Amino acid sequence: MTALPPRLSKLLVLRAVGEALAEDVGLAGDITTAATVPEDARASAVLAARKPGVIAGLEVSEAAFHLIDPDVRFEAGIGDGEMVEAGCAVARVSGKACALLTAERVALNFLCRMSGIATLTRRFVDAVAGTKARIVDTRKTTPGLRAFEKYAVRCGGGYNHRGGLFDAILIKDNHIVAAGGLARAIAAARAQAGHLMKLEVEVTSLDELKEALMHGVDAVLLDNMTLEELREAVGIVAGRATTEASGGVTLETVRPVAETGVDVISVGVLTHSAPILDLGLDFELPGPEPRDTI
Numbered sequence: 001m002t003a004l005p006p007r008l009s010k011l012l013v014l015r016a017v018g019e020a021l022a023e024d025v026g027l028a029g030d031i032t033t034a035a036t037v038p039e040d041a042r043a044s045a046v047l048a049a050r051k052p053g054v055i056a057g058l059e060v061s062e063a064a065f066h067l068i069d070p071d072v073r074f075e076a077g078i079g080d081g082e083m084v085e086a087g088c089a090v091a092r093v094s095g096k097a098c099a100l101l102t103a104e105r106v107a108l109n110f111l112c113r114m115s116g117i118a119t120l121t122r123r124f125v126d127a128v129a130g131t132k133a134r135i136v137d138t139r140k141t142t143p144g145l146r147a148f149e150k151y152a153v154r155c156g157g158g159y160n161h162r163g164g165l166f167d168a169i170l171i172k173d174n175h176i177v178a179a180g181g182l183a184r185a186i187a188a189a190r191a192q193a194g195h196l197m198k199l200e201v202e203v204t205s206l207d208e209l210k211e212a213l214m215h216g217v218d219a220v221l222l223d224n225m226t227l228e229e230l231r232e233a234v235g236i237v238a239g240r241a242t243t244e245a246s247g248g249v250t251l252e253t254v255r256p257v258a259e260t261g262v263d264v265i266s267v268g269v270l271t272h273s274a275p276i277l278d279l280g281l282d283f284e285l286p287g288p289e290p291r292d293t294i
Contacts (some may be wrong), residue, residue, distance in 0.1 A: 001218070001235075005152075005233075006151075007037060007059065008059060008060070008147060009147070010256040012147050012148075013059060014063060014067070014145065016145065017060060017063045017067060019104045020110070020216070021064060021067055021068065021102075024102075024105060024106055029222070030098070030101065030102040033098050033101045034098070035133050037097050037101065039096075039098060040096070040098075041096070041097040041098070043094070043095075043100055043283055043284075044094035044283075044284050045092070045094070045100055045284060046091075046092055046281070046282050047089070047091040047092070047093065047108075047279060047280075048088065048279065048280055049086055050086060050278065051084075051086050051278045052084060052085050053083070053084060053116070053119035053277035054081065054083050054084075054115060054121075054122045054155060054156050055078060055079075055080055055082055055083075055090055055115050055118065056080050056114040056115050056118035056152040056155035056264060057080075057082055057110050057114030057115060057152065058076045058079070058080055058091060059112065060107075060110040060111065061074075061110055061111040062091075063099060064103040064110065065093055065095070065099065065100065065103045065107060068102050069099035070098075071095055071096045072093060072095035072096070072099050073093065073095055074092075075092045075093075075111050077089050079159075080155045081154075081156075092240065093281075100281070104281045108280070108281060110278055112277055112278065112279050113145075113276055114151070114152040114154075115276070115277035116152075116274045116275050116276040116277045117152035117156065117271055117274045118151055118152045118153070118155040118277075119156065119274075120156070120269070120270055120275070121152070121153050121155075121158040121274075122157055122240060122273040123251060124156075124158065124251065124254055124265075124267055124270065125156065127251055127254050127255050128258040128265070131258040132258075132261070133245075133257070133268075134263065134264050134265070135158040135159065135265055136264050136265070136267070137153045137158060137160055137161055137268075137271055137273065138161055138245075138268040138270075138272075139149055139162070139164065140271055140272040141271045141272070146163070146164070146220070147163075149188035149271045150271075156270075158270065164179040168200065169189050169197060170200045170202065171185045171186065171200070171201045171237070172201065173202060173223075182211055182212065182215075183211070183215065185198070198219065199217050199218050199219075200217065201217045201219075201220055201221065202220075202223050203220055203222060203223065204223050204224065206229065209222070209233055209236060210236065213236070213241065217241055219241050220233075220243055221244045221246050221266075222243060222244060222262065223246055224245075224247035225245070227256055228247055230260035231261065233262075234260055234262060240242075242264060243261075243262045244262065244263065244266055245257050245260070245262040245265045246265070249265055249266075249267050249269075250269070
């Protein structure tokens with residue numbers, strides 16, 4: 001188990017889950033459940049993993065049930081960031097059957113998506129074990145769900161890159177062109193940056209790297225470089241800036257990239273292409289009615 005990541009903002013959770021539920025129930029509500037299940041019927045169910053993986057999003061899943069009915073009882077058997085095997089009970093929920101059925105899909109959508117990201121992240125983290133490289137995410141996230149997906153990356157043992165365009169300066173190739181050159185772009189950014197703001201520059205060649213280092217940047221993004229170029233770049237930087245390798249990194253290539261000595265490897269696939277972790281909600285059958293004895 002990794003260290004538990006910082007909790008998600010409750011306001012973010014309630015807003016995102018509330019919007020997802022509103023989308024699902026629409027104007028008429030859950031018409032199938034309303035037509036088939038007595039309003040006073042009660043049930044208990046198990047959230048179970050169908051495949052092995054790392055769990056993320058339990059608090060978000062719980063919120064889906066509680067927004068439908070605050071009296072639903074949600075009991076997590078494990079914590080976010082923990083590995084589970086197929087068949088493992090992740091949580092138990094109990095309460096009005098109608099509430100459980102109405103919240104089921106939204107609760108699972110968040111939990112499956114976030115757990116899938118955490119599971120894939122763990123695979124990348126394990127692949128670079130023993131090196132100094134950190135696995136980080138990117139801004140290639142689902143619109144509106146970035147905070148949740150980046151939280152899931154942390155559950156998998158990865159780290160977060162910048163949260164958005166607002167919390168760090170990353171000068172990329174198009175910025176350089178629009179600004180009239182690398183030196184101008186860096187100078188303009190320095191003039192605007194606060195004293196706590198980091199400045200990173202994307203470079204695609206060793207010559208660009210040397211120019212960026214002349215301006216004392218905090219980090220360099222080594223974009224789509226070969227392994228040989230990455231090793232040479234690490235030697236040129238010599239600890240003067242954080243080195244980040246980026247561009248098409250896969251589970252098959254991440255270890256060789258890490259072994260070049262880079263500090264950080266950014267992996268877009270963590271959030272834009274992670275498959276879900278298959279989890280399901282299984283209602284438990286009620287036991288037999290007790291018999292009268294004489």
